[in-house]
Amino acid sequence: MNTSVSLHRIGWLCKKEFFQSFLPFFRIMGIVFGAFLLVSALIAYFNPNETFDFSINVAIFISGFVYVSNSFSELKKLPTRADFLILPASAGEKVFTKWLFAHVLYWIGACMLFLVYYLLSEFVIGWILQRPIPDMHMSLSENLRGLHYATIIFSIFFFAAATFNTGGWFKLLAWAIGGFLAYTALVAAFAYLLFPELRMNEETINFDKSFPLDLMMEDFWLVRLGKFFINYLAAPFFWFMSYLKIKEKEV
DSSP, X not given: OXXXXXXXXXXXXXXXXXXXXXXXXXXXXXXXXXXXXXXXXXXXXXXXXXXXXXXXXXXXXXXXXXXXXXXXXXXXXXXXXXXXXXXXXXXXXXXXXXXXXXXXXXXXXHHHHHHHHHHHHIIIIIIIXXXXXXXXXXXXXXXXXXXXXXXXXXXXXXXXXXXXXXXXXXXHHHHHHHHHHHHHHHHHHXXXXXXXXXXXXXXXXXXXXXXXXXXXXXXXXXXXXXXXXXXIIHHHHHHHHHHHHHHHHHO
């Protein structure tokens, strides 16, 4: 087991990740974006007054799901999982490589792919067909918010793949539902003890301005703690736990 950090090993892992996961992903997405362009061109040709409204946010979400599913394929089955764990690199180098492709190179590649799609739309629809270009939404704030939650989802999926040998996604769903129910029950128990209003009869509880129970629950410290964990601590936590799990399996 390697414990040091080597740029040579990281470069080798990046090359392996590029050809096994990154490149196949962009081949698939090239076909998907090409289909979108074909649909846009057909609509522009047969219906000049109509345009195909293409949302970059939806495209990024779909492509992100495809990439996440493809990037963990080596950890889903025992033979490929074993091959991954015995690679001549440290657990930290493996996790860093996954992080680099998922949170940096993926978004750069997705933006470049969308730019190519936009330029081809300008050429095919605007210049050849002489039709108005479809409106392509690209909200910076929404993209950053999507990137934030995609980071959290990726870290959770990586942790599930590193933890469960088989049926990782089903077990992840079961753990997520169980954790949510346990957290909800804990919040309800604390709220019942701390807020006398919750112990009133159902007829006396009124969610209007004179009795803002919903706002009280929104500011409840346990609810705020849960939101803080999800927004700021969940991704680093699951990445670190994934590192520990892979390190444990390597021993």
